[in-house]
Amino acid sequence: MAIYGTAVLAICVLIGLFIGDLLGSAIGVKANVGGVGFAMLLLIFASEFLRKRDLLPTPTKEGVHFWSAIYIPVVVAMAAQQNVVAAVKGGPAAILAGVLATVVCYALIPVVERIGKDKQLASSPVIAE
């Protein structure tokens, strides 16, 4: 039944958020620390566990797939409720801080991406630079 999949997903999210809140209060931060990240890891392990035991028939999967497919519309709904007026009104200081932080970090992605990739790079001639 589809609800089985949705229930597994819900349980993973709840446990993940619980861990995130616990971690947040443990280190004295008023925020959820990585809750969704933990939930995702739980879901990955749970689905692998169930798949190996043949407990993941198609209808159960559908219960998760629907929510993962609805993801983009959810992001659109999220965008539609951002405080865009405040962002624009923030003036040049806010705009410049946001733009520069984005550009600098974005430009460094290929550099960071290479870290820990040495094994694959060792055999490639591109490494000479």
Add this chain to the structure above:
Amino acid sequence: MEKIFIDVLSKNGLLTGFAVVGLTMVVSYWISNTLTRGKLHGSAIAIMMGLGLAYVSGLFTGGQKGVADIPLLTGVGFLGGAMIRDFAITATAFGVHFDEIKKAGMSGVVSLLLGVVLSFVVGAGVAAAFGYNDAVSMATIGAGAVTYIVGPVTGAAIGASSDVMALSIAAGLIKAILVMVGSPFFAKAIGLDNPRTAMVFGGMMGTTSGVCGALAAIDPKLVPYGAMTSTFYTGLGCLMGPSVLFLATQALVG
């Protein structure tokens, strides 16, 4: 009759939200296919339309929650709110291979630390350049350049004034919007087409809404990888902002 119709729409807010967002998607994909011949992805257009609608609503209602401040459209706020958002983001992890995550391991961790620190330094530097040169204001605006959640969390912890808090949130919002709309154009240039780079992307940029929106437009298969690292980014920022980063700023400016 009109009153009854509006009553039905506002009483069933979430359903109205599904309908409104669904229509937005139809229009966006139509624009994408006919006007840009698929060059600009439909989801990117939909996100821009969402942001545009939020701006217009903000101007008319004077509220802070975009279209969700319009009584008829509160359901859109629920659909895009924290609960459904976390639920749907987590669902994208279904079918992710754990090996891919392990492969990104070290560069994922480095990207998280470097992303938070770099954004903070750049933000604090810009703040100082604009005359906000006390440690509290610099740290708050710097934290805002990390994400718009880290900004106010940090500001509240170290006692920043409300106009500085507003600036820090604005910086974070600009970043989220820019990542969402701009990244797809440069995805090829930085090789953003595989799970590993997507994880580094999530770790460097951090803003979950920006990262997920961008990856949805680049390749929906990459969403879970970027989402995974970016959810840790805000947590790490909230942890480092009011502590290590603020203390370092204070030590520097005195």
